[in-house]
Amino acid sequence: MSEPVLKVRDLVKHFPITRGVVLQREVGAVRAVDGVSFDVAQGETLGLVGETGCGKSTTARMLARLIDPTSGEIEFDGENLSGIKGRALKEARRQIQMVFQDPYSSLNPRKRVGSIIEEPLRIHGLLSEGDARRKRVQELMDRVGLNPEHYNRFPHEFSGGQRQRIGVARAIALGPRLLIADEPVSALDVSIQAQILNLLKDLQKDMGLTIIFIAHDLSVVRHMCDRVAVMYLGKIAEIAPNEDLYSHPRHPYTEALLAAVPSPEPGRSGRTRALLGGDVPSPANPPVACRFHTRCAYADAICSAEEPFLVQRDGSVAACHHPLSG
Amino acid sequence: MSTPLLQVENLSVSFNTEDGVVKAVDGVSWSIEAGQSLGIVGESGSGKTVGGLTLLGLTRSGRTTVSGRAMFEGSDLVSMGDASLRAVRGKGIAMIFQDPLSSLHPFYRVGDQIIEAIQAHSQTPKKVARARAAELLALVGIPDPKARLDAYPHEFSGGMRQRAMIAMALSNEPRLLIADEPTTALDVTVQAQILELLDRLRRELQMALVIITHDLGVVAETAEQVAVMYAGRIVEQSPVNELFSQPMHPYTWGLLRSIPKLTGPRDEALLPIPGRPPSLISRPKGCAFAERCAYAEDACRLTDPLLATTADGRRSACLIPHERRMAAWPALAAGGTEADALKVVRGTK
Numbered sequence: 001m002s003e004p005v006l007k008v009r010d011l012v013k014h015f016p017i018t019r020g021v022v023l024q025r026e027v028g029a030v031r032a033v034d035g036v037s038f039d040v041a042q043g044e045t046l047g048l049v050g051e052t053g054c055g056k057s058t059t060a061r062m063l064a065r066l067i068d069p070t071s072g073e074i075e076f077d078g079e080n081l082s083g084i085k086g087r088a089l090k091e092a093r094r095q096i097q098m099v100f101q102d103p104y105s106s107l108n109p110r111k112r113v114g115s116i117i118e119e120p121l122r123i124h125g126l127l128s129e130g131d132a133r134r135k136r137v138q139e140l141m142d143r144v145g146l147n148p149e150h151y152n153r154f155p156h157e158f159s160g161g162q163r164q165r166i167g168v169a170r171a172i173a174l175g176p177r178l179l180i181a182d183e184p185v186s187a188l189d190v191s192i193q194a195q196i197l198n199l200l201k202d203l204q205k206d207m208g209l210t211i212i213f214i215a216h217d218l219s220v221v222r223h224m225c226d227r228v229a230v231m232y233l234g235k236i237a238e239i240a241p242n243e244d245l246y247s248h249p250r251h252p253y254t255e256a257l258l259a260a261v262p263s264p265e266p267g268r269s270g271r272t273r274a275l276l277g278g279d280v281p282s283p284a285n286p287p288v289a290c291r292f293h294t295r296c297a298y299a300d301a302i303c304s305a306e307e308p309f310l311v312q313r314d315g316s317v318a319a320c321h322h323p324l325s326g
Numbered sequence: 327m328s329t330p331l332l333q334v335e336n337l338s339v340s341f342n343t344e345d346g347v348v349k350a351v352d353g354v355s356w357s358i359e360a361g362q363s364l365g366i367v368g369e370s371g372s373g374k375t376v377g378g379l380t381l382l383g384l385t386r387s388g389r390t391t392v393s394g395r396a397m398f399e400g401s402d403l404v405s406m407g408d409a410s411l412r413a414v415r416g417k418g419i420a421m422i423f424q425d426p427l428s429s430l431h432p433f434y435r436v437g438d439q440i441i442e443a444i445q446a447h448s449q450t451p452k453k454v455a456r457a458r459a460a461e462l463l464a465l466v467g468i469p470d471p472k473a474r475l476d477a478y479p480h481e482f483s484g485g486m487r488q489r490a491m492i493a494m495a496l497s498n499e500p501r502l503l504i505a506d507e508p509t510t511a512l513d514v515t516v517q518a519q520i521l522e523l524l525d526r527l528r529r530e531l532q533m534a535l536v537i538i539t540h541d542l543g544v545v546a547e548t549a550e551q552v553a554v555m556y557a558g559r560i561v562e563q564s565p566v567n568e569l570f571s572q573p574m575h576p577y578t579w580g581l582l583r584s585i586p587k588l589t590g591p592r593d594e595a596l597l598p599i600p601g602r603p604p605s606l607i608s609r610p611k612g613c614a615f616a617e618r619c620a621y622a623e624d625a626c627r628l629t630d631p632l633l634a635t636t637a638d639g640r641r642s643a644c645l646i647p648h649e650r651r652m653a654a655w656p657a658l659a660a661g662g663t664e665a666d667a668l669k670v671v672r673g674t675k
Contacts, residue, residue, distance in 0.1 A: 043440075051514075051515060052484070094557060116548055159602050161602065169665060189369035189540060189541070190369070190540065190581060190585055191369060191580060193598075193600070194584040194585070194586075194596035194597065195541045195600075197586070198595055198598060199594055201595070216513065216514065219585065219587055219590060221585060222587075222592060223592060223596065257515060257516075261514045261518075261588055262514075262517070262541065262544050262546060263516050263543055263546060263572065263588060264516070264542040264543045265546065265570060265587075272545075275515075275519060276518070276519075277519070279483040279485055280483075282512075300407070
C-alpha cells in the first residue's frame, strides 16, 4: 500500500447525557465512536459498514470536521486536522467534501441549482463572480450528467437521482482530494442507484479521489470499495481488503452481517442462516470486554473478561478472541 | 384450483391533483390463495403501495377514483361500504407499514394498542385481551412479553417496534397480511429476523402474505410468486425461481442487471437502466417502458402491450415475441452487452 493520505488514530466521540434543566449535570455518555483507527491510501475507497448506531456516520462527520472529536487524531496529507480552527480549517475543507444521504433535505429548496453548486466556490472566493463561475458550474453539471441549461431550476424540479447528482456536483466543485459519501444511494431506487455508483467511480478515476464510502448495503459496498471496515458499537470489528472480507470474514460479526443479507438468487435462500439474535446494545452502556459477546455464537468466558485487540491475520485485521479460519 | 382468497381484477386508482389526473394504478389483476405468498416489486411511483392501500379502502376520498374489483371471500372490497370494510380491516386483511415508529401511537403503551386492536373486532374482556396481547408478543419473539406490554413505543428498538406491529396485525388472526416495505427501515440483521418471522407465521397460521418491496433480495427470500410493477401496471408475473433464472420482461432484466451482487466477479461497471419512469399524468403512447428499453421497436411506441399469459402460467407485457426474449436472457445474465442481446431479439443472430 502506498503512503496513506488519511490517518485516523484513536478517534473518540462521546455525546454527553445530561439531567436537569438549569444546572445540567452529566450523568453518562453515548459512546458513539470509541477509539477508531485506520489509514486510507491515496485513490483508495474505504467502506464503512455496520448497523444503525455503530458510529459510522459520526466517524464521517468528524473526518469532515462537521463535529469535533472528543479525542484522537485525524491526519490528512501530513497535517493534523483535529485541533485546527478558523482559516486553517476552511483551507482543509477545500480538500475534504461530503455527499449526504438524503437528496431531498440536503439541498436548500429556495435556492436555484446553479447557486447551490456555486456556493462552495463563493465561500472560498474562487473564480471571479459572474461568467467564470457560471461557466464552471455548468461544466460541473455536465460532468455529473445534468443538463447545464437547467442551471436556473429549483431542486424540486429534479428527481431523486438527479438531486443526488447535484449533491455530487457541489461536493466536487472545489476539486477535493477526499470525498466522504454517507449513504449516497440508500434513498434511491435500484435502477437509479447504479447510475450514481457508476458516476462516483468515474469521478474517482478522473480526479484521483480518495473516497470514504458509508453504506449499510453490503453488496453496494462490495461493488464500490477496495477495503472495508466493519464497525460495531463505536469500534472497528474487522478491517480487510474487499475480497478477503467477503470470501473469508474473520470476525463473527462480519460473518453474521453477510449471512443476513437477502440474496437476489432464490437458490441460495435455502441455506441455513446464522441469524443474529436481538438488537445492538445501547452505546451508552456497551457490554464490557468484547462488545459483541452478548450476541456472538462463538463467545466463551474470555470474551466477557478481556477486550480483544485488532490483530492482523493474513490481509485481514480483526478484533476477536476466536477469529474464524478461512 | 380452489377459489382464491383474494382476487384483484382490473384494479385502477387515480388521484385528482392540481396538475392533472395521476393514474397511480392502471388495470392491475392478481390473486392469492390461503397460505401463499406474493411479492410485489417496483420502484417508487410504480403503484405498488397505492394498490395495497386501496384494497383496505385507505385511499378513499373525494379526489380518488377507484375502479375494478377485489373479491375477498365472496365480497368486493372496492364497492363495499365503509362499515363492512371496517369489519374486514384487521380481521380479514391486516396491513403493516414501512415505518414502525410512525405507525405506533407514541402516547399509548404498546400493550394497550394491541388490546385496542383485539377489542375492535370482538367483545373480549380486558383481562383476556391482555393475556392474548402477551401471547402475541411472545409469538413474534419479544422477550419477557408480559412486562413489555407496559412499555411505550419509544422504549422499543426499530426491530421490536416492527415485531409489535406484526403482533397487532395478527391479533385477529387475519387470513391475509399485506406487508408494505416491512423491513426497509431496519438493519440487515434485524431485517433477516423479521423476514424469518413473517415466513414462519405464514406457515404456522396458514395466512396468505403479500409483501410489497423495492428490494429484489427480500422478494427472493419470502415470495413464491412475484409481480413486477412499472408505471402502475404489472409488466411481469412469475414464480420466484423463474423470475430470477429466466426473467421475461426487459424491465426485469434491467432491474436484475443493475443490482450489485454479494458473490461472483466484481469490478465490472453496474448496468443502470437509463432515464427514469414516465409521468403518470400523461402516460406515453405505447409501452410505458419503451423510452428506457434498449430493445424497443417502432411498434412499442405505438401499441400498448397486453399482459399475456404463457403456456406455463407466467405473465408478461411485451410486444417482442416471447421465444426471442427467452433466447436473449442467458447472454445478458452472463454479463453480455445489450447490443448482442438486441441482435438476438431482432432475430439477426
